[in-house]
Amino acid sequence: MSRVYEAHRNGTYQGKPHAIEIDDLKELCNGQVHTLARHLLPNGRENCGFWEVGSIAGEKGQSLKLNLRGNRVGLWTDFSAAKGSPGYSGNLIQLTAQVMFGGDVGDAIRYLKSWLGLDDLDPDRLSKVKAKAQKQARDNAAAAAKEKEKTRGKAHHLFISAVPIPGTPAENYLCARGIDLRALGLPAPGSLRFHADAWCSEAKRKMPAMVASIIGLDGKHLSTHRTYLRPDGRDKADLAEAKKSWGAYADQGGFIQLWKGEHKCPLRDLPKGTPIYMSEGIEDGLSVAIARPSLRVIAAVSLANMRNVALPEGCPLYILTQRFEEPEEIDSFEAALAAHEDRGQEVYLVAPPAGYKDYNEPIDRRGGSK
Numbered sequence: 001m002s003r004v005y006e007a008h009r010n011g012t013y014q015g016k017p018h019a020i021e022i023d024d025l026k027e028l029c030n031g032q033v034h035t036l037a038r039h040l041l042p043n044g045r046e047n048c049g050f051w052e053v054g055s056i057a058g059e060k061g062q063s064l065k066l067n068l069r070g071n072r073v074g075l076w077t078d079f080s081a082a083k084g085s086p087g088y089s090g091n092l093i094q095l096t097a098q099v100m101f102g103g104d105v106g107d108a109i110r111y112l113k114s115w116l117g118l119d120d121l122d123p124d125r126l127s128k129v130k131a132k133a134q135k136q137a138r139d140n141a142a143a144a145a146k147e148k149e150k151t152r153g154k155a156h157h158l159f160i161s162a163v164p165i166p167g168t169p170a171e172n173y174l175c176a177r178g179i180d181l182r183a184l185g186l187p188a189p190g191s192l193r194f195h196a197d198a199w200c201s202e203a204k205r206k207m208p209a210m211v212a213s214i215i216g217l218d219g220k221h222l223s224t225h226r227t228y229l230r231p232d233g234r235d236k237a238d239l240a241e242a243k244k245s246w247g248a249y250a251d252q253g254g255f256i257q258l259w260k261g262e263h264k265c266p267l268r269d270l271p272k273g274t275p276i277y278m279s280e281g282i283e284d285g286l287s288v289a290i291a292r293p294s295l296r297v298i299a300a301v302s303l304a305n306m307r308n309v310a311l312p313e314g315c316p317l318y319i320l321t322q323r324f325e326e327p328e329e330i331d332s333f334e335a336a337l338a339a340h341e342d343r344g345q346e347v348y349l350v351a352p353p354a355g356y357k358d359y360n361e362p363i364d365r366r367g368g369s370k
Contacts, residue, residue, distance in 0.1 A: 020113065020133075023137070024134065024137075025112060025113065025116075026074065027133045027136045027137045027140065028132070029092040029093065029112060030073050030092065032116070033067075033073055033092065036092060036115075037068070041053045041099065044060075044064075045060075046068065049067065049068055049069050050067060052064065054080070055080045056078055056087050058099065064079070065079070070143075071140075071147060071148055073140065073144075075089070075091055076089060076090065076091075087103070093105060093108050093109060096108040096112055151248070152221070152223070154247075155223050155246040158198060158211060158224050163194055165188045165193060165194050166182065168233070169208050169230075169231065171188070171233070172232060173210060173227070173235070174210075174283075176234050176235060176365050176366050177283050177287075177363070177364050177365070177366070178362075178364050181286075184293075186290065186293060190257075191257045192210060192211070192212050192258075194211070195226075198226050198228070200226075203237075203239065208229045208230075209226040209227055209228045210282075213225075214255065216249075216254055217253055217310040217311070219268070222247055222248065223245050223246060223248065223249040223254060224245070224247060225243070225246075225256065226246065228244075234366075235366060243281075249301065253309050254305070254309070254310075255267075255299060255300055255310075256282060256285075256298060257298055258289060258297045259289035259293070259295065261294050261295045262294045267311070267312060270296065270312050270315050272314030273314060274315050275318055276298060276311060276316070277295050277298070277320060278297075278300055278318070278319050278320065279297065279300070279320040280301075280320075280322065284299075284320055285299045287359040287360040288320060288359050303332035303333070303336075304332060306335075306336035307339035307340070311345060316345070316347070319333060319336055319347065319348070319349050321351050321352070323351070323356070
């Protein structure tokens with residue numbers, strides 16, 4: 001145990017920050033993530049690549065999840081905390097700050113340097129430590145890229161192993177939402193399929209699901225979205241999270257191609273001036289498409305991803321909003337508008353019909369089930 005670490009433990013440490021960059025410190029912490037997780041949150045347990053504990057307070061539970069591997073190693077989220085608060089998510093330095101120092105990142109940095117044995121570094125040792133951190137960062141990046149491609153391949157296989165939705169519980173689900181494509185003589189979108197046995201981590205078993213292909217502007221399959229269904233498809237499955245995505249897509253501008261409209265070409269080849277309508281979810285987008293089949297409609301998958309979606313130049317964007325009351329949800333729409341405007345896109349926000357929260361609600365046939 002180092003002198004400074006011991007001083008931290010008894011409250012007498014008065015040292016100064018050392019000349020090691022924060023990014024290097026973060027990578028070194030990531031390399032010790034299992035040990036640090038047990039040190040900071042001893043009541044937690046390892047589960048499916050996460051260290052799980054009740055909250056920042058450290059009690060037993062599952063609300064706080066710390067990534068132990070992959071491209072998000074060292075990142076954590078405390079789902080019991082207020083979204084957007086300092087105690088909601090962050091890296092290992094921020095976790096240390098929240099658990100041990102009431103959120104003080106400076107104290108956390110000094111403590112972690114000591115915990116890692118980086119106090120009183122001479123120039124030669126400092127150079128070696130930095131080199132180790134940089135190599136670790138490169139190794140982590142390479143491993144994350146490999147894992148990302150592996151996950152993309154598995155997600156793609158899930159989608160292509162599914163079947164077209166006509167005659168399946170997925171068609172029943174859409175019809176229950178008022179989206180009856182067959183009655184309108186319209187084809188089912190090729191981006192949507194039905195899988196009878198999609199693994200659900202929450203239920204810890206296979207379940208029927210409507211699956212959707214999330215692609216980039218180049219048409220490459222990036223991720224597969226799943227809407228878990230009841231066996232008859234009349235509604236979503238009774239889960240805390242009935243909708244989930246498998247694979248990364250935000251960093252590549254991913255979206256779901258719901259409806260091609262009058263131009264059957266890929267999104268990237270749309271004639272300039274062609275409007276693009278973007279919803280958050282599948283149901284809202286299809287509700288607009290069946291009302292106006294000539295429109296090009298895509299889904300952003302999530303509110304947070306609306307700002308990231310990659311679009312062709314010269315095509316005005318119409319963002320299909322919802323009547324949210326939560327400030328962060330309203331902020332997401334405004335952030336998407338600003339992000340696309342900054343890229344030179346002509347952008348408009350379009351509200352649902354008066355008295356309705358979204359575009360699907362006026363035709364939804366499920367009654368009280370939402």
